[in-house]
Amino acid sequence: MSELKFIEGYPEYMYKLIEIVHETRTARMKEPPKAMTLEEREEVLKIHPDYAPGGKREIKVGPNKGEIAPNEVVDLLEAYPVIDPDEIDLEKVDYEPDVLIIGGGLAGTTAALWANNMGVPVENILLTTKLRHGDSNSIMAQGGTQAADRPEDSPVIHFLDTIGGGHFANKFDVVRALVEDAPYIIQWLTELGAMFDRDENGNFVELAGGGASRRRMHAAGDYTGLEELRVIRDEFRNRKIPCLEFYPAIELLTDVEGRVVGAVLWNMETGEYKIVKAKVTILATGGFGRLHIRGFPTTNHYGATCDGVVIAYRAGAKLRDMDTAQYHPTGAAYPQQIIGLLLTEKLRGAGAQVVNIDGEAFVYPLEPRDVEAAAIIRECYIRNKGVTTPTGIRGVWLDTPMIDLIHGEGTIKKSFPGMVRMYKRFGIDITKNPVLVFPTLHYQNGGVETDPNGRTNLEGLLVAGEVSGGVHGKNRLMGNSTLDCLVFGRRAGITAAEYVKKGVTVGKPTLNHVKKYIKQLEEAGITTKRKSPILLPDYRGKAVLARMIDIF
Amino acid sequence: MIKIPYYPGCTLKTTAKNFETSAIESAKILGVELIELPKWNCCGTVFSMTTDDLMHHLAPIRNLIRVQEMNEKGIVKNEYRVVTLCTMCFNTLKRSNLFVKQDPERLKKINSLMDEEKDYQGNVKVLHFLEILKELGFEQIRKKVKKPLQNLKVVPYYGCLMVRPEDVGIDKPENPTILKELFEALGAEVVDIPFKTRCCGSYQTVNRKELVAELVFDILNQVRMEGGECVGLSCPLCAFNLDNRQDEVKKLHPEFSMVPVFYFTQLMAVAFGLNEKICGFELNHINPKPLLEKKGLLNV
């Protein structure tokens, strides 16, 4: 096999194709592409992985029986528990907090702080997390947090944008809570010391995301999630709130009334399980990207394996909008080492166009994500105008050099240092050359159904963040996810504190719901070796797996 | 028999074994038994005490590389001199500079320790601000004086590090005169005292402030005895000891009367007629403003 020659990080043939992008830029900037009509949107969505047939099936058991969800998710719902309910000793309770928070991302940490703010003493809160505190999708959020604080904007407009993007399937009272709390949550973060981007006059720098009709995204470079989470995690640590790391919840606990009364935690490093009995449990376990729905790569972190949905479903929680998955239009498609990683929508918000192999800007860059993603897939696989990488991946160009031309030299380095750094590590300068992108699995739009105060249909179970359903409808807008975590993390924390203050009696913990669920699986004729939650994906080399012996 | 612990050292076990054996036997004759320490290590005179302690020179030399950088970036053109005001910084930078320049091996080694930096070429010259003033010429300085410091009796104080060691100092170590020349150019009446190069006590001020107070009393007492009204100096640590520690001096010697202490540049600013705000007198411990007002030298 002949060796590839590389120029500025790209193989020679791709570098030649980039020249077409450079040549067509001026014309494209003069005549930008037009937005689609609602009808055109519907047409292109037919090729979207969520809409293209063959990816989903009916759930055969549980509260959402008869509804559709992606195969990979149904595989987990129609799977047996990792524990044997008869083998777990529930007599010995290891922790008895008032508030148990499962998940240590933006939502979980915010919930802990607000439960404390509203009067729950720190020693009565317990946050448990599967990996380190902070390991989450939140920490990788790049673009920003939406909040309608400008004079020409209003929460009502933010509301409209959100329900339009969600195909009007959102729960309206939940969205109202989201948009009305948004400005306050930004202020809360700045008072804690978060450094959002400012201009020379001290005003927030606010860009627009796809589907938004106003510029209202507050950002901290392209490290928004990291900055927000760092600051509230520091505050959490200052207060010395108890935190267990590498202790995922592998099952919830319920009492005879069906109330959720805690969880079974599992030490990932030693294998020991712990029983936690809590007055109220907040589920903040995040998303499902590592299920690689329809074989797509993902932007998500290592632990995004849909655990929360599984254990809540078994306890009887109702899900909502679980049939949709959000594919981020611009995941890295080259080089091989960073396939699927997120390229923030803010790049398009700052002017970068999406361009095919012939140098045409074939789609308006700020369509809602599902429309944008579908358009790119159509361009690559139906119109065959994508660029193919040496490893056979198809993608289109994201013309990043345009940003400096529009906003002035140095903009990319200042506003997107994370992106510049990511590509620099592999020899590519995004201020000089465009990058190759293709849709990547990004967000769990739905989940455990919530109300404006984080309540689910289960007594004792609250929910916040990506794991919840109802906030975003069938498709989330950019900047609403970190907002979701913060707003509903706070509301769940407040609701939890109110529960505790009101006085709740917690019944004896049982695993009855698990036994019931096993029976339902058997009665539905589901015979499978599958177990869930899976906790981590498995990327070990196939050759090694084929010759592995599990001795210990 | 007197038994006494004995430390041999590396050489006495090898090339100077004869030194050891003759000593041990002779000692026995005198009733002294030398008991070798059961466990001992090299005293360190070679690798620990050697002055070839290049790691400690990274901090100062790194700053000299920054001077090179200023030239490379075009911020200054062909100007490899760097000026300092604080005498301690001046002394440290100049001494380190001389240290690595004296031996090409040292220069090579320190450059390889700082491999993340461009090589230090060894051509930066460290100067104290007073040296620049001397180069400009005190006559030129006299021409710029708007408010001569008439009748102000200033005592120049050099301390240690401005004039010692000899290859670092900016003036004669026993009887320096550079501050005298400056203050005279500013129109002041200079009172020279023998203790002008006496140590102020330096870092002893941290946990032995009574010692510092005594040293400072000796110096300032001489100032008063010789008729001086204030002190002019160039080092923030000397300034702290001579100025702030006067409270401690007063405790030990109640009859002592406080002496205002100036940085030499504050006196320059006053003489040049600059606004008093530039002098920042609020940071001086003993308020010098009453003295200046009395002499009609306060520029508001």
Next chain:
Amino acid sequence: MGETLDIMERIRESNKSVTTGLDEKDIKHWVTIYIMGKAYRVPADLTLMQAIEFAGYRFIRGAGCRAGFCGACATVYRKEGDYKLRTAMACQTRVEDGMYLVQIPFAPAEKPSYDISKEEASLSVVFKYFPEIARCVSCNTCTKACPQDLEVMDCVQAILRGDFKFAAENSFECIQCGLCAMRCPAEIVHYHLFQLVRRIHGKYNLPPEPNLKKRIEEIKEGKYNEEFERILKLSLEELKEMYRKREIKLD
């Protein structure tokens, strides 16, 4: 219908290398790396993280976001024949033949507790919680260890001078991996120090935003209640019409 299914299958096929473990028969170029001293033959085109998984290790510690943001995969390595100790994020670094590596997924460090609302923006506050920063000897080992290429020492030096702005802005991309703190001879814990300074800077040195304050007041007073009540009574069709007709103001 068949075509879309086919397209989905082709997308799945082309992404196999990242969604599942790698198969040997697909590999054309190989290198040898040493994971804690053990030699493994791995595909040349992978990141360290992917290569370690290819070799059969399953990460519990040492893997987080897999995208360079969280600092979980801090790796220390040497290259064959070279004495220099190097650092990298395993998820963002391509394998090289002869790499000799170990991972450091945790840095033990004291984190002082403070209440930011009770402190002022001054150097004395920083010294109260991190007195050891005065021991910095400007050796630059922290800067050399940083996988994000930050000017770590310069930030510490800026803090010592009270220049919080410089330190906050230049430490902003710190992912708190801990490599600097592990190597510092003065045993400073840079990432906790910088976090305090950034919070102080963000809270006290950045101006309050007038628009934000006003909007929060308006919402509290119920300025938008009427509008919301009206909208929530609309039919789905009317809502869609309102959405279609909404003004887009992106300047």
